[in-house]
Amino acid sequence: MTNQPISQPRFQRGRRQALQLLGTTAFSWALADHYAHAQAKPVSSAPDQLRIGYKKSAVNLVVLKQHGVLEKRFPSTKINWLEFPAGPQLLEALSVGSLDFGLTGDSPPVFAQAAGKDLRYVGAEPPKPESSAILVQADSPLKTLADLKGKRIALQKGSSAHYLLVRALDKAGVAWADIQPIYLAPADARAAFERKSVDAWAIWDPFYAATEVALTPRVLSSGEGLSGNNSFYLASRTLVERHPQLIRALFDELTRADQLVQTSRKEAVQLVAAFSGLDTNVVNRFIARRPSSPTTLLTPAIVADQQRVADAFFRLGVIPRQVRVADIVWQPSASEYASYAQLSPSIVPAKG
Known part of the structure; x- marks a missing residue:
């Protein structure tokens, strides 16, 4: 019987899958060892069910999901994981x-x-200004932010990319009325960008990284100096009022997951790639742009920064009324805060 040569694409695909499995296994061992030595405090009250919304770029949540960390920490609680393409859809589900x-x-x-x-703001991760960008085609005549005037720009309405574009236009002295916003979900925006039916695209990771790898676009501007691109954990009022200790425990586990991502970057890339189906080059690119991201309470500075986001949208008439962000920021009681202080001594309660 003659041995048949293995085709190059098939061999490469098998090798890639093997490497992803190896990386995921190594990360699993590291995670198991990490949690074996961690002192997980019991939660006095946990709900029967906890429904968690996440996106592919939510690295810390992905780590917890893939290794059943919360299922082990809260054995009496049924953990349901629901994936969303963007924040607006996720928060609509939370609000209903x-x-x-x-x-x-x-x-x-x-x-x-x-x-x-x-809903309630309950926690935050550090700013990630390099994780979002305004992209143009490599051969685009647009060279500066001022060149966006009169152009068709794709973006997800109500997303972090929306605020990035608002800030970019402000910096360039271009009025919002002087552009043509094309409101599209990320997948549709990518298709429009590839067809060149839009002139630019405001987007965030991992869609940003995937487009860089596949299309080699030009970055007109990242969020650096424009938008902190902050990430927030939000919860239902019911969860906040009935299970505050659970939220504290979630922060604990999310921060531990982030510590492991920082110390085992290569394995983290393999794990997220295997989970999401994204190419490892894409995952490596967007994780490299992501700073250390422990989960903390909202500080006064974070609340003030978020208020600037709200005020900008109100000035444009994009939202129907002015809002005071601090009104829906969770304020733990003194006893609850004492637990947080032990975990993150540098964090202070947010004031309105």
Whole structure:
């Protein structure tokens, strides 16, 4: 019997899958060892069910999901994971009672609050200004932000990219009325960008990284110096009022997951790639842009920054009413805060 040669594409695909499995296994061992030595404090009260919303770029949540960390920490609670393409869709689900907890960028909570949605800011990750950008084609005649005047720009309405574009136009002295915003979800925006039916695209990771790898576009501007691109954890009022200790425990586990991502970057890339189906080059690119991201309470500085986001959208008439961000920021009681202080001594309660 003659041995048949293995085709190069088939061999490469098999090798890539093997490497992803190896990386994921190594990360699993590291995670198991990490949690074996971690002192996980019990939670006095946990709900029967916890529904968590996430996106592919929510690295810390992905780590917890893939390794069943929360299922082990809260054995009496059924953990349901629901994936969303962007923050606006996630917060709509949270506001109608289909979710309990989730992570979004800076703009979606502003739109939700302005629409009277019943939810609470409970935590934040550090700014990630390099994780979003305004992209143009490599051969585009657009060279500066001022060149966006009169152009068709794709973006997800109410997303962090929306605020990035607002700030970019402000910096360039271009009025919002002088552009043509084309509101599209990321997948549709990518298709429009590829067809060149839009002149530019405001987008965030991992869609940003995937487009860089596939199309080699030109970055007209990242969020650096324009938008902090903050990430927020939001929760239902019911979860906040009935299970505050659970939220503290979630922060604990999310921060531990982030510590492991920072110390085992290669394995983290393999794990997220295997989970998401994204190419490892894409995952490596967007994780490299992501700073250390422990989960903390909202500080006064974070609340003030988020208020600037809300005020910008109100000035443009994009949201129907002015909102005070601090009104829906969770304020833990003294005893609850004492627990946080032990975990993150540098964090102080947010004031309105």
